[in-house]
Amino acid sequence: MLNITDTLRDWCHEGRPFALATVVDVRGSAPLPVGTALAVDAEGNAVGGVSGGCVEAAVYELARQVLADRAAPARVAFGYSDSDALAAGLTCGGEIGVLVQRVEPGAQPHVAAALDAVTAGRPSAVAHVVDGPGELVGRMLHIPAEGTHDGTLGVESEDRAVVAHARALLRAGRTASIEVGGGEAETENADDGTCPRKLTVLVHVHASRPRMLIFGAVDFAAALSRAGSFLGYRVTVCDARPVFATPARFPHADEVVTDWPHRYLAATDTDTRTAVCVLTHDAKFDIPLLCLALTLPVGYVGAMGSRRTHEHRVELLREAGVSQDQLARLHSPIGLDIGALTSEETAISITSEIIAHTNRGTGRPLSHGAGPIHLPAEPLPGLVTAQ
Template sequence: MLNIADTLHAWCREGRPFALATVIQVSGSAPLPPGTSLAVNTDGEAVGSISGGCVEGAVYELCAQVLKDGGPPARARFGYSDDDAFAVGLTCGGEIDVLVQRVEPATRPHLTAALDEVVLGRPAAVAQVVDGPEELLGRTLSLLGDGSAYDGTLGSDNEDRAVVARARALLRAGRTGVVDVGGDQDTCPEKLAVLVHVHAAPPRMLIFGAVDFAAALSRAGSFLGYRVTVCDARPVFATAARFPYADEVVVDWPHRHLERTQVDTRTVVCVLTHDAKFDIPLLALALSLPIAYVGAMGSRRTHEDRNRRLSEAGVTKAQLARLSSPIGLDLGAHTPEETAVSITAEIIAHTNGATGLPLSLGVGPIHRAAPAGTLPARATA
């Protein structure tokens, strides 16, 4: 749903009804994850995609029918048919379950409020019932900010409280996902599957070392949806003019800035300084923090010397094992731009639990779910 937040926000503000088709489950290899949506308004305008083009026509027709009939939400499954190569289905071989429902903005002001937050870049989540009793299917509630406030209802106070508790955890992790609740008297008698659409604050990329490689990496990080900070102790190099793609440029000793700044389990740290007096205290601190990724630039000789110094500084073997050094994947990179691709490729592979090997050498589905709490916010929907 939040992959098309800008358009849905405009339609809700205008009070225009629309049909919303949402991927609620994926089996095997499929191009887009749960939470991705396509919407059609009463003028026949469509926005979004749920399959990269394979089944859009059929989903559009379902949306048009739901808008016309005004009936209850409808579920449909699309997969590949070996028997009929011209059948509507996914050419990638996977299966997707889709929920199609009519949305009346006037009856869901909480949805408009959540979309207000999303378009302003603030954290929000929308919980949507995707499996359960027919009368609850498609119901939504919204969480704003850190999730301490919510509006809307999924059926009863018990059901709402049970879902909100689980949705807050996903909001903190910055991850869209399905949660199962209910089926017992302590929470709610009805068993529900609820898809929590999450828009979290962008994850952070902290780049230490105001060098040419940092300029290219800050641009790549911004493109991937990170909030990028470049930090260096030398004011002559750490200037906003040299790093136009960084959200902030900080003049400070690297380890001191890391001590003072806010990080979480989605934060990535890239150390490009090549200087032991900066690297050692910075990496010793970074490797002790619960962050997603720590990488350091340098030759293999530099890496060996750095590891020795870190060990002498009290860094444990388990902590050293978290360090990606030399930083990046082996792409044969030479230029700052190529090196930025190498580094970000390693970050993507690391945060998604992937191998970094060519897909042509692998087996099985090429699309996979990422580990909890690792996806950049703008990469999920």
């Protein structure tokens, strides 16, 4: 639903009821990920989408029906239909599950609060019950990164479990489905002493932007900062040489820092989504920086240079005490082999490798492979991705 935040926020503040159709399950290849939504108001205005066009018409009509009839939430599945070419189906061959529900802004004011937070850029999650007891399906909680959550499922233990899982997903920056309840450990908090209800909850996540740390104020860094910004990264360019590290040279970077690279990295915030790109080509900068970067739980570490430079760099890193397991995390020479020549092409090569590594892609042409194009997301510890 966060793909249509601005419109939903306006509708909520206007008190305008709407039908919300949300992708809650994906199997195989599908055009859009879990959490993507389409919304329809009473006048028939539509925003968003659930399939890139394959089943939009069918979902639109169902949404209008649920909205007009004030019907209970409806869950429907769509897949490829080879028996009737005109039937609503996914031509990509995958399957999606869609939950369609009526939303009354006045009855769920915390939905507007969540949309306000997302619009303002504050990290927030919306926990959305998509399977469970009928009276709970469609209910939503607003869970900010810090502070008290808004809304309730009616059982304190379930609220606590959902909030804990949602904040784990916020830290990871990932929208995913979780399962809560149904365990003996939480029975003491249930109202009647029985096992809590088993719920499937889709957690829509609006996280802070992931970071791209570019070390080396070189021409390649200018192109890479532009590509990183386009991909949604908060980009920092860092170099110890003030004559090169200037905002005028890197207009697409969110910040330009003059400092020794390893010192800056030690003092700044990083997480598992952070991409570290070392473009300095200078051992006095590279080695202390990589010695530190390879010990941090960042998502990607890459270093630019020829194969000869790479071999020499690895020797120096080993002499500095970097282990083989740590070296295995280093992407060097940085980037995918796409025949890049210009700075802009090199930036595409580097960001392509970052995307492939983040999403467990192979980097091979899709025409050379078989099976599903989109791999299922890996579950985080303690989370169960709905199948």
